[in-house]
Amino acid sequence: MDESQDGAHVRWEPVRFRVPCPNCSGGVRMRARLGVRADLAGTGYITETCGDCLGRGWLPFGG
Known part of the structure; x- marks a missing residue:
């Protein structure tokens, strides 16, 4: 089994929800804007x- 399959390089992060601005x-x-010339x-x-x-965007x- 090579390194890409053993899970050693898998980085787990929590899911971050987002909404459109x-x-x-x-x-x-x-x-x-007002322009004066x-x-x-x-x-x-x-x-x-x-x-x-x-x-x-x-x-x-949440937090």
Whole structure:
């Protein structure tokens, strides 16, 4: 029996449940920003990394 079959290198970890982040879409969220240039002002949407899930798109469920 070789080393890959004897179970010596099997690492068991507890199951971690996760849920989709409700504050973003795939780790990216859109923020409305106000822009001012000379005598013009306007709004637009800028993409940014979600600070709640750190860009992963998932949150840990439970503790």
